[in-house]
Amino acid sequence: MAPTNSDIWAQSILCNDNMRRRFSDEQIKSLENMFETESRPELRTKQQLAKRLGLQPRQVAIWFQNKRARSKSKQLELEYRMLQISYDNLGSKYELLKKEHESLLIQLQRLRKLMEKDENEKDVIKSETEVKQDDFGLPLCEDSRGIDYLGPESDILDMAQIADGLSEIENGYNFESRTFLHDNTACTSPLWEF
DNA sequence: TTGTGTTTTATTGCCTCC
DNA sequence: GGAGGCAATAAAACACAA
Numbered sequence: 001m002a003p004t005n006s007d008i009w010a011q012s013i014l015c016n017d018n019m020r021r022r023f024s025d026e027q028i029k030s031l032e033n034m035f036e037t038e039s040r041p042e043l044r045t046k047q048q049l050a051k052r053l054g055l056q057p058r059q060v061a062i063w064f065q066n067k068r069a070r071s072k073s074k075q076l077e078l079e080y081r082m083l084q085i086s087y088d089n090l091g092s093k094y095e096l097l098k099k100e101h102e103s104l105l106i107q108l109q110r111l112r113k114l115m116e117k118d119e120n121e122k123d124v125i126k127s128e129t130e131v132k133q134d135d136f137g138l139p140l141c142e143d144s145r146g147i148d149y150l151g152p153e154s155d156i157l158d159m160a161q162i163a164d165g166l167s168e169i170e171n172g173y174n175f176e177s178r179t180f181l182h183d184n185t186a187c188t189s190p191l192w193e194f
Numbered sequence: 195t196t197g198t199g200t201t202t203t204a205t206t207g208c209c210t211c212c
Numbered sequence: 213g214g215a216g217g218c219a220a221t222a223a224a225a226c227a228c229a230a
Contacts, residue, residue, distance in 0.1 A: 019224095020202090020203060020204075020225075021203090021224095021225085022201095022203075022224090022225065023202085023203085040216095040217085043215090043216085059203080059204085061216085062203070062204060062205090065204095065216095065217075066202075068217085068218085069218075070201095
């Protein structure tokens with residue numbers, strides 16, 4: 001029966017002095033160089049390399065196997081670190097958005113109070129005097145030059161519109177409901193579980 | 195010097211492919 | 213069924229603080 005490659009390898013190991021030795025710097029350098037161009041060299045290539053470096057073909061094969069394992073583990077470590085960095089960045093962004101959200105809510109409250117106050121004043125004036133109104137029912141004021149213009153009321157109207165807009169943002173900008181995120185992404189990543 | 199942690203070389207067992 | 217790859221692990225070699 002013809003010996004298999006495994007037999008030949010096993011025999012060659014036994015023929016060695018049976019001492020485990022680290023490879024020399026030169027051997028490592030050559031192996032590293034080869035690994036850079038081909039991480040899974042063919043049998044023939046490994047045999048040639050082994051002959052050139054004075055190693056057993058099996059030792060070269062094992063070195064490549066171990067090197068692939070080390071390389072994979074380093075790559076995984078790198079990917080893990082990159083993910084961690086982007087996770088941290090996302091967390092910072094979330095905190096900034098949260099603060100912005102809170103500040104907008106405060107602004108919204110102020111505007112509402114302003115509107116309420118103005119409504120009250122308007123009621124008082126309405127009850128005391130007859131107010132000239134424009135086509136849209138808005139109060140029409142007349143300045144000293146006799147030009148009609150929209151008075152402070154229109155400013156309040158603009159504020160009210162802004163406030164309504166903010167209110168819509170407030171409702172839509174809800175991390176709990178995740179509607180702020182596009183629904184089609186249906187993100188269930190724990191990254192959002194702050 | 196020695197105890198301990200890390201790295202490197204080698205083995206084993208299982209899996210896939212031809 | 214053999215060849216070769218991978219994961220898990222053993223064991224030797226090495227680094228280094230105490």
